[in-house]
Amino acid sequence: MSLLFSRQCEYALQAVSYLALHPRGRLVSIRELTKRLKIPYHFLGKILQGLVQKRILISHKGHSGGFALALPPEDISFYDIIKTIDGTQFKHQCAMGFSECSSESPCAIHDQWEKSRNELYKLFSGRNLAEMANAMNKPGYRTLKL
Amino acid sequence: MSLLFSRQCEYALQAVSYLALHPRGRLVSIRELTKRLKIPYHFLGKILQGLVQKRILISHKGHSGGFALALPPEDISFYDIIKTIDGTQFKHQCAMGFSECSSESPCAIHDQWEKSRNELYKLFSGRNLAEMANAMNKPGYRTLKL
């Protein structure tokens, strides 16, 4: 089971991060992405297709084609990806699964969870892909490098 | 899609919270629980069966049977429930889905996510059901009351 996001969404975040490490406009093939990220080939194809339709990525068919960010990395946040794939439920959902949970009618852990959730929301929406890429290029980071 | 935990786990947390509101040892039927919590009858039956096998609950068959906490509510935390149903992945898992993510080989958001995750872990493991029940009995709380 995945934790915060669906598999699809996790894969999308990974792929988009990888694209952000490349110079603007440079096309990266599904082949390269799936090899590097260990994601099933056709599954990633589908996911990226979706992001093209949502105008987050662009793609070129044919020989030496591939995918690239549609916008400058400064203008894309993780949350932009998350909401196109998993929707916006992240901002509202109760941790215990109560549908009617709110500050007027809270569950036993409503306030604390809301606090953590807001911090996470800030993390995902407040930083753009350029900042992410910078962080990944610093010496300590090793998970995703060109 | 559920967020932090599986549906099963959410239902279990709801049910166990409801049991904690009752006097120690008082049996509550599946019927009452599912009515009160709007959980599918047989599905909750299965879930509670599992918690009985894990010795978190006790059950009595037959007329006026039902379920109750196996231990004093002071000795049960949300995390006790979570780990029997969803396992312990919550404590380790990377938000971006990288399997090799760690402080030695972190992803772009590793540190911040770890911080939030630890706070959440404290929330779920550091408070017991008695404290939860107290919180739920205070005036402001309305989601779950007897």
Added chain:
DNA sequence: TCCTAATCAGAGTATTTTATCTTATTTAAA
């Protein structure tokens, strides 16, 4: 021009999760 390496698109399959059905068993109360 023709071949090959790509994505595109949609259908199809597999797996996991969620939910239901059915029958058996237990037990308190009438």
Added chain:
DNA sequence: TTTAAATAAGATAAAATACTCTGATTAGGA
């Protein structure tokens, strides 16, 4: 002692998610 109200347990169904396959289209390069 009978009956009704419970849980136990296994089988099955439905839905959601994850993944695969295939054929079409596109476009660069030999």
